[in-house]
Amino acid sequence: MQSKQSILIVDDEFGLAEMLREMLRDLGFEVTLAINGRLALEILEEGTVDLVLTDMMMPVMDGAELAAAMRSDRKHRGTPIIMMTSLPTANPQPDGLFDAVLRKPFTPDLLLKTMLGCLASGHAGATERRPN
Amino acid sequence: MSELGPSSERRPTGITGLDRILEGGFLVSGVYIVQGPPGAGKTILANQTCFYHAAGGGHAVYVTLLAESHSRMFAHLRRMAFFDESAIPDHVYYLGGYSALEAGGLEALVTLIRGAIQKHRATLLVVDGLISAQESSPSDREFKKFLHEIQTVAELTGCTVLLLTNAERASGFFPEHTMVDGVLHLTDEVSELRPLRHIRVLKLRGSAPIRGLHSLRITDQGLEVWPRLETRVSPHVVDEETVGSGPKLPFGVSELDEMLRGGVRPASVTMLLGSSGSGKTLLGMQFLSEGVRRGERVVYFGFYERPDAIIAKCQRVGIGGLKEGVERGLAQIIWHRPVEGVIDELGESLIVTLRRDRPQRLFLDGMEGFERAADFPERLSHVYGALAQEIEQLGITAIYSTETRELFAQTIEVPIHGLSAATQNIILLRHVEHRAAMLRVLAILKVRDEDYDAGMREIRITDSGIRLLHTFAGESGVASGGGISSAARPPQREA
Numbered sequence: 001m002q003s004k005q006s007i008l009i010v011d012d013e014f015g016l017a018e019m020l021r022e023m024l025r026d027l028g029f030e031v032t033l034a035i036n037g038r039l040a041l042e043i044l045e046e047g048t049v050d051l052v053l054t055d056m057m058m059p060v061m062d063g064a065e066l067a068a069a070m071r072s073d074r075k076h077r078g079t080p081i082i083m084m085t086s087l088p089t090a091n092p093q094p095d096g097l098f099d100a101v102l103r104k105p106f107t108p109d110l111l112l113k114t115m116l117g118c119l120a121s122g123h124a125g126a127t128e129r130r131p132n
Numbered sequence: 133m134s135e136l137g138p139s140s141e142r143r144p145t146g147i148t149g150l151d152r153i154l155e156g157g158f159l160v161s162g163v164y165i166v167q168g169p170p171g172a173g174k175t176i177l178a179n180q181t182c183f184y185h186a187a188g189g190g191h192a193v194y195v196t197l198l199a200e201s202h203s204r205m206f207a208h209l210r211r212m213a214f215f216d217e218s219a220i221p222d223h224v225y226y227l228g229g230y231s232a233l234e235a236g237g238l239e240a241l242v243t244l245i246r247g248a249i250q251k252h253r254a255t256l257l258v259v260d261g262l263i264s265a266q267e268s269s270p271s272d273r274e275f276k277k278f279l280h281e282i283q284t285v286a287e288l289t290g291c292t293v294l295l296l297t298n299a300e301r302a303s304g305f306f307p308e309h310t311m312v313d314g315v316l317h318l319t320d321e322v323s324e325l326r327p328l329r330h331i332r333v334l335k336l337r338g339s340a341p342i343r344g345l346h347s348l349r350i351t352d353q354g355l356e357v358w359p360r361l362e363t364r365v366s367p368h369v370v371d372e373e374t375v376g377s378g379p380k381l382p383f384g385v386s387e388l389d390e391m392l393r394g395g396v397r398p399a400s401v402t403m404l405l406g407s408s409g410s411g412k413t414l415l416g417m418q419f420l421s422e423g424v425r426r427g428e429r430v431v432y433f434g435f436y437e438r439p440d441a442i443i444a445k446c447q448r449v450g451i452g453g454l455k456e457g458v459e460r461g462l463a464q465i466i467w468h469r470p471v472e473g474v475i476d477e478l479g480e481s482l483i484v485t486l487r488r489d490r491p492q493r494l495f496l497d498g499m500e501g502f503e504r505a506a507d508f509p510e511r512l513s514h515v516y517g518a519l520a521q522e523i524e525q526l527g528i529t530a531i532y533s534t535e536t537r538e539l540f541a542q543t544i545e546v547p548i549h550g551l552s553a554a555t556q557n558i559i560l561l562r563h564v565e566h567r568a569a570m571l572r573v574l575a576i577l578k579v580r581d582e583d584y585d586a587g588m589r590e591i592r593i594t595d596s597g598i599r600l601l602h603t604f605a606g607e608s609g610v611a612s613g614g615g616i617s618s619a620a621r622p623p624q625r626e627a
Contacts, residue, residue: 013202015201035228057225057227059247104201
């Protein structure tokens with residue numbers, strides 16, 4: 001039952017993150033926001049996050065840096081990360097840091113389908129999975 | 133300790149016309165405001181500058197504040213030639229700044245900007261939506277302090293800063309203008325259903341920009357700017373004595389060349405004034421055809437007939453050699469659609485061609501094309517004067533056609549103000565009703581400081597070229613359409 005699952009949205013673009021938060025809350029998720037990767041890491045340290053939805057370009061720490069930090073941390077290594085990007089052709093998956101890529105703009109159905117898929121399988125490249 | 137400030141080194145925008153207006157671009161470490169209403173082209177200008185900067189190896193950071201979303205912005209930019217996705221994020225980096233602004237005010241925004249410049253080694257920064265920062269500022273003083281901090285960051289890092297903002301302000305007071313190195317103002321208006329875009333430099337420290345309004349257009353190439361045509365020509369008074377004193381340039385129509393005592397003087401400007409269908413274009417093309425026959429370089433610049441159509445039309449009436457002239461590189465046929473054009477773009481196209489190719493003969497077919505492309509009609513006389521000056525300086529002998537509004541009238545009026553002043557010679561062509569027939573007639577109205585035959589001739593366009601006939605010998609009032617015979621004898625048909 002995904003209604004108790006916790007999602008961390010990391011995005012510096014005002015409006016989009018707030019809209020996603022409301023939409024996911026309506027679907028029964030717990031949602032937290034961060035406006036850059038460093039704030040996201042602080043939130044990750046404070047509690048349990050089941051999935052991270054992150055933008056690529058952000059101030060202070062970007063999406064790739066956030067993912068790299070998570071993958072090097074045993075505690076967060078298995079947390080699935082979905083990259084959200086406005087660029088249609090860029091390949092934002094250096095070294096398999098991300099579990100999925102969503103091209104903005106995306107539909108709520110595609111977001112939910114992608115999230116549920118990642119939540120079900122966890123991080124594909126993880127050597128250590130978080131306990132269910 | 134030396135005082136910090138923008139160096140004289142320039143950072144070009146890559147927009148040729150704009151760089152010309154700015155004397156090479158923005159100053160390194162300079163802070164500039166780019167203002168204008170929504171849709172005026174501010175975001176395109178800034179992005180185009182970023183990608184040009186990136187293409188040269190530079191790094192740019194683009195910070196948005198309550199502007200359109202990045203995905204929406206990319207969707208608009210993607211169709212433009214300058215947009216290079218591969219430059220993102222390594223050379224052009226996009227950030228949202230409004231969340232930081234809302235959470236921590238201007239101070240947080242400055243921190244974000246400073247951090248982004250350092251992290252991405254940015255030498256160009258864009259803040260899109262400065263109005264949001266201004267509105268969130270508790271006072272003008274705080275906002276000026278914010279700008280001062282941005283200036284300091286720019287000076288310390290060598291970063292050029294573009295601040296994009298909406299120009300509309302209820303107070304009419306722009307405290308930020310006093311703080312920056314330059315202010316560019318973009319406008320977007322509609323005049324008689326035509327979109328008119330302009331750019332104007334309101335302020336530019338350390339430079340002598342080309343002042344006034346300049347035409348601007350948004351195309352798939354991005355922003356295109358044309359400095360006012362009048363500013364493209366170096367100040368120089370046309371001296372009638374300098375108009376060529378060499379051999380005259382004939383039309384290749386023996387009767388007309390006789391009337392002109394051999395042709396038109398080199399480097400002179402001749403107006404073909406006439407009603408629609410009176411033969412102006414064919415006579416102008418005949419002038420070029422004769423040039424090609426003599427091995428001269430010639431240029432046709434027109435608005436209404438496509439190159440292949442006009443060459444075919446000439447061939448049908450025995451005005452030959454143009455197709456071969458094009459193939460041999462002697463003749464150029466340049467055609468511009470008159471609709472939605474920008475007068476400065478047309479003028480630029482013409483001037484670039486003339487400066488590059490230095491033709492001996494030029495035919496400008498339909499000066500109304502320039503008139504229709506004019507943003508402000510009062511500019512026309514200045515534009516014509518500038519074009520005439522350029523043509524004269526280049527030593528080109530020019531013919532241009534312009535259309536009278538009336539097919540038949542008692543008076544003859546040059547339809548475009550300011551045209552005749554920049555013209556040495558005027559040849560009138562028109563239709564007249566004569567003995568139950570419509571005839572084309574030609575008369576020389578003016579040849580400056582030279583003798584000429586002022587007689588009226590019938591102009592006949594035959595399969596073997598243009599001929600002039602003495603149809604109206606002994607008659608008066610023909611030009612205004614009321615030919616009256618003074619003799620009962622049948623007219624002499626040929627010159």
